[in-house]
Amino acid sequence: MKITLNVNGAGHFVDVEPRRLLADVLRDDLGLTGTHLGCEHGVCGACTVLMGGRPVRSCLVLAVQCDGSSVRTVEGLAEPDGEPHPLQRAFSAEHALQCGFCTPGFLMAAAGALEADPGLADDPEAIAGVVGSGICRCTGYEPIRRAVVRAAREQRGTAGRAP
Structure with a gap:
């Protein structure tokens, strides 16, 4: 077809x-x-x-x-000029990847969640849902959670390290 x-x-x-x-x-x-x-x-x-x-x-x-x-x-996540997406920057800053195999899936799940709800940083349950949507065998999930919070804050203009 x-x-x-x-x-x-x-x-x-x-x-x-x-x-x-x-x-x-x-x-x-x-x-x-x-x-x-x-x-x-x-x-x-x-x-x-x-x-x-x-x-x-x-x-x-x-x-x-x-x-x-x-x-x-x-x-397709980065900007057309090659500038990394806020999630990509946050994953790097928060050390939310090691082997990197799971990273594309987490990035895309988080991108979809952030596009659907820009206030995601204030919703711990929603963030837990994003982080729980995939399996990571290297980092544990805390750095991934911090990266999603950091990116959500950056996108809405309240940047800073996630708690």
Whole structure:
């Protein structure tokens, strides 16, 4: 089947088999390898991308289901001029990554949450939901939580280290 995808602001026409996963199309056909495949069962969150602005596990979505959709991957998170997104800066500042395998999924889940709720820094339950949406085997979750709070504060203009 021929499908049309808008990925990170660029249009793509892709010929896919009906059973092909969005993660495979992003990685293999479009060369966007920042979308990581971990468990391939929707549990670990490493493959999280934004589809229509909402976080989805790309290992659970068939590419044909995305026909005509807008998809944003971790490669599309930074500004067009290459300036890192506030989340990317916060993850670095808070040491919220070690091996980095889970990082793209956490970044995209947090980006979707921040876009949906700019006041996220004041909602510990919502932040716990973002941080709990993926699995990290290296950092523990506290640096990731601090990074999400820091980015939320930066985006709304009250920057500072997260408590």
